[in-house]
């Protein structure tokens with residue numbers, strides 16, 4: 001059985017130039033469009049194998065790719081633009097190809113090139129504002145990213161921030177036989193680490209971790225197991241109260257997970273607005289964590305650097 005879904009009436013034609021990234025689910029290539037435009041493209045190819053007996057493209061995949069396409073075609077300045085999406089199934093194998101606008105570098109590369117004295121405050125503000133605008137747009141369209149981290153945030157040569165690699169988490173966590181890759185825990189919200197229910201607030205946790213990283217130029221919480229990741233988090237934000245701990249979690253509440261009470265200053269050298277926004281992103285209780293829309297109205301974004309806010 002063969003199946004094909006094409007979302008673009010006239011498919012794009014391109015030639016692959018080089019491999020630019022290799023994830024756990026497939027590869028990303030740099031490509032050039034053939035024909036008049038000669039645009040640079042990023043081509044992301046996934047290979048899946050089903051466990052199920054049924055061949056063809058499963059309905060959830062059709063739904064998810066349609067959603068990606070909807071969000072990717074919207075032309076939001078802070079979301080990487082999806083130009084084409086197609087899937088081909090041959091027996092129990094499925095090839096999914098996404099064609100995206102090509103963006104020069106990701107935030108992780110950008111940060112690795114930052115001067116040792118750190119990024120300027122105006123730049124940090126600009127990056128966060130663009131990131132939050134992109135997240136607000138995704139959340140308004142009911143798309144959770146779930147894997148927001150510097151490698152999944154692109155930085156164009158004109159300084160535009162574009163969120164990449166979104167929405168697919170849901171495709172990938174269905175009943176597909178996955179080759180377990182190395183997935184970083186560093187940007188993961190506590191409710192995800194605790195296997196509890198989660199919502200768009202998981203992305204705001206990650207945004208908080210990235211906000212801190214823009215100051216530190218290194219990840220804020222670097223754990224290598226779920227428990228260690230939680231310990232790193234509680235060292236900074238303090239152990240939450242037992243009432244806030246999700247009841248259904250396989251990791252039981254324990255005083256040994258961290259110190260009680262949080263430091264009032266999460267990072268050294270933050271001013272009041274910076275610290276306040278960061279601490280609202282890094283609230284343990286997801287229902288109290290700030291939303292992207294709310295964060296954009298935070299005083300942190302209101303005043304140009306150098307001026308103090310009037311509280």
Ligand SMILES: Nc1ncnc2c1ncn2[C@@H]1O[C@H](COP(=O)(O)OP(=O)(O)O)[C@@H](O)[C@H]1O
Nearest residue numbers: 021022023024028042100101102103106151165
């Ligand atoms: N549109 C793009 N333009 C340029 N490089 C990209 C683009 N999309 C992804 N990349 C690069 O490829 C890497 C992997 O892409 P990503 O979409 O994050 O896939 P994965 O699922 O493998 O993490 C990214 O970290 C980034 O460096």
Ligand SMILES: [Mg+2]
Nearest residue numbers: 023151152165
């Ligand atoms: Mg990625």
